[in-house]
Amino acid sequence: MTSINYRNKTIQILPDVYEPAEDSFLLVDALLEIIRDNDSLLEVGCGSGIVSVFAKDHCKNVLATDINPHAVHCALLNGIDVVMTDLFACIKGTFDIVVFNPPYLPTSTEDQVGGWDDLMLNGGPDGRDTIRRFVADVGNHLDPDGQVLLLISSLTGIKEVCDLFHGEGMSVQTVAESMYFFEKLVVLKARKAPEKQV
Template identity: 40%
Template structure:
């Protein structure tokens, strides 16, 4: 695989793995066991799903609303379902759910009309996809299930923690990296 930072600038029909993808994958690998059933929401290229599967031996399924992403993830050997968040999955079936959501607040000057924009932009607050995910993810988790959610300081980490708490999850930061313009964290959410 080429350097993640270099791939971020490639214009395609899906979001290419970058530093945020690597941060989430590393945190998930540390928290997944071989017997776990894992759902990688917004799987994109399948990078996180494939890495978790390869490094843990867990059964991993990817989902994405983008048909180009589903095709790319399947080509990477990831079992993939075209889906909006967790909608098609049965209740209480996954031990772990991972998600690198569209978290950037909308920037009208940089707006694009393509699938990459869908993968990057989380509405005016950056939480337009995160909030519905938090509202729904508990349904597909087993009672002792875990969520690994990537969040940016641009999105409002405390607002995400608060929303997760309102949905019955406690949160702890399990990975973090900083850039001049933002800090990325991976939240581990448990009930």
């Protein structure tokens, strides 16, 4: 087991679990800007649980999920309530905030590395395989005024992901971004578009 430190917290990392990196940190920082006391929060794909660890300081109720059993074990070690499931399959109810740092990199079959690593960053040929399924279902787990925070890369296609949210009748905006050598990381905030008054 290893550990990392961020914002004065120590996060334990088990083998076969995504090691928090710039994407995780950008998402934590964006979340801390919007989170309010008494929010309920669902983190999809929690990995080590780093995002939920920071959410727990503010929220009345934090639940996390991951499809990787090693990540589930690791998040438990870091004090997070976590369910092993594919996206929302085992999740009932709605939340004020749903947050996800998904597998977002375009990955061809030849580029696949195999094992648990593929679940961490492999977003399929266009980078949006998991994101597409997430966006199609997230509205069912969101309170009427709820907010979604989704981390993606410029390599994922920012306009294309915004179009996915629009296709579900949701509004979306960029709330954080950071440039790196070969990509820009972006946090999108989406919500259900208000009903039109007649």
